[in-house]
Amino acid sequence: MRQHRRTNTGERRAARTREAATFGVPAKRAGISPRRRLRRAGGVLAASAIFALVGTVALAPLHTTAPSGPAFAEASAAEANRDAVQRVTIAGAAKQQAVSRESYTASTGPETLVLGGTNHDWAKLVLVEGGFPITDANVAVITEWMREENGPDNWWNRNNPLNNGNGSGGGSGLGSYETLQVGAVYAADSLRRLSFYDAIEAGLDAGTDAGATAAAIWASPWATSHYGNGAHWTTSPVPVVEAPAAAWGR
Missing domain, CATH: 4.10.280 (MYOD Basic-Helix-Loop-Helix Domain, subunit B)
Structure with a gap:
């Protein structure tokens, strides 16, 4: 075996x-x-x-089930409207608020008037120095007044267009000032400070009636002739005439 x-x-x-x-x-x-x-x-x-x-599963793309539900729908709508124009609806009962806007007014300074250099600029300079409103009526009555004192062609005579005795060294109004600007300062000072001219001051403060202010000038002791109580006063427009630069101290 x-x-x-x-x-x-x-x-x-x-x-x-x-x-x-x-x-x-x-x-x-x-x-x-x-x-x-x-x-x-x-x-x-x-x-x-x-x-x-295993290799095939690792390389294959994953397929997921599309989400659904109210939350997903809301998120999708927000994404779709992300670049859309936003619109605001205002209730009909809403009232528009009033917008406050600041107002601005341009003021004429002495430097600008000195550079202008005309008889109308000097009249405005008197108003500025005296704190009076620059109105057409005020400019008209002062230029008319200047014409009665010195004439339009030589209105800058002695740098004293209104023949003012205050500060000019001449009580009769025949004194002179260093410049036209100095003469404007003294003219404004006389109208504001001296009680003889209160009616003229009131007319210039109102700035609305050149005739009423002229009548106050006639009645005042500014001129001994009182301008013939208006008989020698001309109300025609005064031509614009420029003074020599030296009269302004330029």
């Missing part, structure tokens, strides 16, 4: 050796049976298939 087993064992080994030689299997692994080799090969193929499947 032992001899038979050895013979069978030897035959099996010889058969495996021949099979290994036939399939090119190394001799040291010739003891593995074909069935076991098939099982191993099947395991390798199964592992390869698993790795291939």
Whole structure:
């Protein structure tokens, strides 16, 4: 019995050796049976298939289910209207608030009038220095007054267009001033400070009636002749005449 087993064992080994030689299997692994080799090969193929499947899943894009519901709809609407023009609806009962706007008025300064250099500029300078309103009526009555004193062609005589004795060194009105601007300052001072001329001052403050102011001038002691109570007073427009620059101290 032992001899038979050895013979069978030897035959099996010889058969495996021949099979290994036939399939090119190394001799040291010739003891593995074909069935076991098939099982191993099947395991390798199964592992390869698993790795291939995992790689495919990793590379494939994920597909998610589109969200839905009220919250999603509200977010989508907000995104769609992000660049849209915003509109505000005002209730019909709402009242518009009044807007306050500051008002500005341009004022004529002495420097501007001095640079102008005309008889009309001097009349305005008297008004500015005295704080009287610069109105057409006021400019008209003062230029008429200047014409009665010195004449329009030489209105700057002695830099004292109204022949004012205040500060000119001549009580009779025959004094002179350093410049026309100084003469304007003293003329305004006489009208504002001296009580003899309160009616003239009131007429200039009103600035609306050249005739009423002229009548106050006639009635005052400014001129001893009182301008013939208006008989020597001309109300025609006074031409614009420029004085020499030296008369203004320029």
